[in-house]
Amino acid sequence: IDMASESVGGKVLFATDDFFAPAENLIKSDGPSFREHEYTEFGKWMDGWETRRRRTAGHDWCVIRLGIQGVIRGFDVDISYFSGNHAPRMSIQAANLEEDKLPEIPQRGTRMGAAATPEEFEAVAQLKSDEWSYLVPMTELKPGNPASSHNYFLVNSPQRWTHVRLNIFPDGGIARLRVYGTGQKDWAAIDPKDPVDLVAIAFGGVCVGFSNAHFGHPNNMIGVGGPKSMADGWETARRLDRPPVLENDENGILQVQGCEWAVFRLAHPGVITQIEIDTKYFKGNSPDSCKIEGCILTTQEEEDMVKQKWTLPAHKWKPLLLVTKLSPNENHLFDSLTLELQDVITHARFTIIPDGGVSRLRLKGFPSSICLLRPRGESRMRFSVKTGFKANL
Structure with missing residues (x-):
């Protein structure tokens, strides 16, 4: 996940200079573009962050507050279209800061x-x-294809980070900065009486497999905030195995064999009690129906399933939501079957029938301290209902 993207709430707090192009361009969700003949009153229009040619001591840098705070796995320093004016070198630092202790920095x-x-x-x-920790030391940036010049850096740090500082030496331009990683939440600080979205991308939920993502990735469904448009959701291609003439069963569900699916690893193992499926903006292309299942998998089992393209035996999946009709452009709220089963899960599979688009998926419930490393022979641990969990449970 790009933890710095404006689409998840990333924000530029400070930049030493924004003469040719502002640092906010670094965290745009879309890729950089080039307008060959366009100029501004300050010079050539560039889709990135570009500082003036420095004629004073020092170097340029900017500070970005991550929209998703958590573990950083790598960076992409993209200098596409900055031919002849890219920053020759850069470094990246990071910090884990408490929000309520941050100084007030003037609005940009x-x-x-x-x-x-x-x-x-x-x-x-x-x-x-x-003084922040260096995740990438000073490194030379190498231009490649003018329209696609990416510099990738892996990060091996298990720490949680909230802010990054991008240094360029001494000046120049960078099109995009991608901060890839996974969200991390302080689960000990949550209210045990209120359900929390266990699949939220901001807390560490992530899509680990899908059948089709032609128009939009399933990770969009578990994104931050409400959907912004039809582009901000999961949308598949139309299945080519649709029957020539469609028919419904007695419950109004389309009778088709094909379906599309996405599998998510929850941010924390837990019991799902409430399900929210939003098809907002999908007016002529929402699914006919859907179902949701859950299971428990160890890390090794997940890795095996990824290699096997998620051909998980049917008996491992347990229903959270039976096949249910969906409506276009509407937010749907359901109670999970685990209200009765009280089963802890680590992964959820969302299936849409036959195809289409969904803007948001929320799986709300309660985290559990289930041990995923126990031997197979031991008896299953059950979810224990906490005081005040839910009166009707």
């Missing part, structure tokens, strides 16, 4: 043609970002 507003003010430098100095 419109930045083109501007450099940071003394007041902004004074405010950001309180972050002591020059």
